[in-house]
Amino acid sequence: MDVHQIAEIFFETAEFLEMKGENPFKVRAYDKAARVIDGLAKPVEYYAEKGELESIPGIGKSIAEKITEILKTGKCRYHEDLKKEFPPAILTLMNIQGLGPKKAYVLYKEMKIGSVEELEKAAREGKLRDLKGFGRKTEENILKGIEMAKSQGGRLLIGTALPMAEEIIAHLKKLPEVRAISEAGSLRRRRETIGDIDILVASSESKPIMEAFVRLPIVKEILAKGDTKASVLTAENLQVDLRVVSPESYGAALQYFTGSKEHNIKLRTMAEAMGYKINEYGVFRVKDNKKIAGETEESVYKVLGLQMIPPEIRESGEEIKAAQKGEIPRLVAMEDIKGDLHVHSHWSDGVNTFEELAGQAQSMGYEYIGLSDHSQSLKVAKGLTPERMKKQGKEIDELNKKFKNFTILKGVELDILPDGKLDFEDELLEKLDVVTASVHSNFKQDKKTITGRLCSACKNPNVDIIGHPSGRIMGQRDGYEVDWDEFLKTAARTETAVEINSFPERLDLRDTYCKELKDMGGKVTINTDAHNVHHFAWMKFGVSVARRGWLEDKDVLNTYSKDKLLKWLKSRKEK
Numbered sequence: 286m287d288v289h290q291i292a293e294i295f296f297e298t299a300e301f302l303e304m305k306g307e308n309p310f311k312v313r314a315y316d317k318a319a320r321v322i323d324g325l326a327k328p329v330e331y332y333a334e335k336g337e338l339e340s341i342p343g344i345g346k347s348i349a350e351k352i353t354e355i356l357k358t359g360k361c362r363y364h365e366d367l368k369k370e371f372p373p374a375i376l377t378l379m380n381i382q383g384l385g386p387k388k389a390y391v392l393y394k395e396m397k398i399g400s401v402e403e404l405e406k407a408a409r410e411g412k413l414r415d416l417k418g419f420g421r422k423t424e425e426n427i428l429k430g431i432e433m434a435k436s437q438g439g440r441l442l443i444g445t446a447l448p449m450a451e452e453i454i455a456h457l458k459k460l461p462e463v464r465a466i467s468e469a470g471s472l473r474r475r476r477e478t479i480g481d482i483d484i485l486v487a488s489s490e491s492k493p494i495m496e497a498f499v500r501l502p503i504v505k506e507i508l509a510k511g512d513t514k515a516s517v518l519t520a521e522n523l524q525v526d527l528r529v530v531s532p533e534s535y536g537a538a539l540q541y542f543t544g545s546k547e548h549n550i551k552l553r554t555m556a557e558a559m560g561y562k563i564n565e566y567g568v569f570r571v572k573d574n575k576k577i578a579g580e581t582e583e584s585v586y587k588v589l590g591l592q593m594i595p596p597e598i599r600e601s602g603e604e605i606k607a608a609q610k611g612e613i614p615r616l617v618a619m620e621d622i623k624g625d626l627h628v629h630s631h632w633s634d635g636v637n638t639f640e641e642l643a644g645q646a647q648s649m650g651y652e653y654i655g656l657s658d659h660s661q662s663l664k665v666a667k668g669l670t671p672e673r674m675k676k677q678g679k680e681i682d683e684l685n686k687k688f689k690n691f692t693i694l695k696g697v698e699l700d701i702l703p704d705g706k707l708d709f710e711d712e713l714l715e716k717l718d719v720v721t722a723s724v725h726s727n728f729k730q731d732k733k734t735i736t737g738r739l740c741s742a743c744k745n746p747n748v749d750i751i752g753h754p755s756g757r758i759m760g761q762r763d764g765y766e767v768d769w770d771e772f773l774k775t776a777a778r779t780e781t782a783v784e785i786n787s788f789p790e791r792l793d794l795r796d797t798y799c800k801e802l803k804d805m806g807g808k809v810t811i812n813t814d815a816h817n818v819h820h821f822a823w824m825k826f827g828v829s830v831a832r833r834g835w836l837e838d839k840d841v842l843n844t845y846s847k848d849k850l851l852k853w854l855k856s857r858k859e860k
Contacts (some may be wrong), residue, residue, distance in 0.1 A: 288325050294364050295319035301367040304390035316798035319344045324636035324817025360629045372399030401666040405431050419850040428843035440478035443796040444789020450753045462490045464532050469542040473596045475829035477792045481524040487535035493580040496528050537579035541565040597832040619843040626655035629814030633658035634666035634814045645818040652847045655719040657698040660708035671713050694718035703727040705741040723752035739772050743781040753793045777807035782842045787813045787827030799834025810842040
């Protein structure tokens with residue numbers, strides 16, 4: 286089992302214990318163990334084989350024994366016994382905004398509510414408000430949370446869908462019959478949520494590919510299987526559709542099945558005006574039905590007199606006008622990223638040491654990371670006091686002496702307090718390399734107040750970045766209300782960078798606002814908000830948001846070399 290599967294068992298154990306009202310220290314012990322395991326740089330088996338599980342910070346004798354049991358049997362008896370006390374849907378209830386483990390348990394214990402459908406019925410009938418700890422407002426929030434979950438319409442976050450597609454593609458790519466393979470549809474356009482996964486293969490021999498596809502380990506059910514098309518359902522109830530086309534039509538098919546619908550309609554209209562017809566088989570001249578393009582996507586766009594248009598911006602038609610003029614920019618790419626400016630360590634609510642974080646960053650070819658542990662007001666995340674900040678800074682200075690061509694930048698994720706003030710005094714902030722300011726409380730303040738908090742932070746020359754600016758967590762809570770025009774103009778005017786948070790549940794700043802900020806001359810920074818070393822891999826999701834927002838490397842702060850970045854940061858403080 287990988288670390289994520291083991292961690293999930295302990296995360297669920299903590300949730301079950303919290304539902305039962307167990308000792309908070311016991312709940313926190315399992316939650317901490319889960320986060321520590323999820324952040325291990327080495328496989329759990331490495332520590333188990335050496336008899337060193339208890340050497341891992343946060344892993345005591347009892348939990349070490351349970352890890353050993355999981356490694357041997359694939360299960361934890363303690364976790365399984367807890368699961369039996371609750372209906373299977375109870376964990377789904379806790380994902381509804383307005384509910385947590387304790388309230389979910391009260392609903393089950395007092396009213397035998399064990400599904401979202403039962404919860405909605407009870408809430409609409411006003412049966413929740415009289416329960417201890419609930420009330421009318423909680424009931425209203427639960428209904429809003431249910432509506433939010435429904436609005437996603439069963440769509441999956443890209444953070445779930447893309448790794449699964451990559452796993453399927455990696456398996457099929459090994460087949461000798463596969464000439465080319467790619468994801469298609471909204472996943473290839475890197476939309477933040479995905480309905481299902483579309484995969485396209487170029488091959489002259491489809492049968493072996495079809496057989497291999499339906500026999501993949503992740504397949505729970507075969508929905509359909511033909512000579513060139515098949516659909517399956519995964520264990521996570523995600524539909525995956527595979528289509529095999531001839532190599533000479535692969536480019537046209539990839540363009541066609543990537544979409545978007547609006548983009549394709551505009552392309553077809555353009556083709557018709559030029560005497561062509563365009564479909565998934567290629568581009569054909571109408572007068573003699575001769576195929577003139579289709580083997581590659583580039584050939585499809587070229588015959589229409591267009592620049593190649595990156596999949597991420599094939600949405601509205603604006604991209605086609607730009608391509609006609611040769612004005613599609615080179616969009617920022619993963620290889621442009623020089624570092625990550627929002628990273629948490631074990632000093633606050635992260636799980637890894639400075640050395641582990643630095644090692645992961647160096648393995649990705651980065652020149653720097655910006656350490657951004659929480660400030661003192663966020664006590665739930667072990668926020669750092671000024672004294673601990675100074676102690677942390679000294680440790681970073683000593684560690685930086687050991688690095689060659691790599692630097693840990695001293696920083697903080699600074700709370701923007703409810704009254705708009707900042708959590709630390711300027712005297713401390715001036716001594717840091719990079720400061721990210723974020724809202725972590727009082728999300729329900731009105732638009733004017735929230736916007737004022739964000740703009741006030743921008744106006745402080747010691748604040749370099751505004752973190753996760755809308756505060757949304759997809760599927761769990763809406764963002765707070767912001768006057769985006771005023772905020773983005775203020776950020777651009779004060780030269781404060783705005784963060785694209787690559788956490789798959791956040792993906793915040795949204796692509797449309799990225800483009801607005803770019804047009805205003807502002808800067809973004811793409812960060813992972815990493816709480817363990819595995820989160821560094823999420824950078825690609827943030828880069829996708831930036832590409833959908835038409836951003837180039839010059840628009841993104843952490844494409845700068847270390848020297849250029851430090852010069853930019855210093856120039857802001859001197860203004």
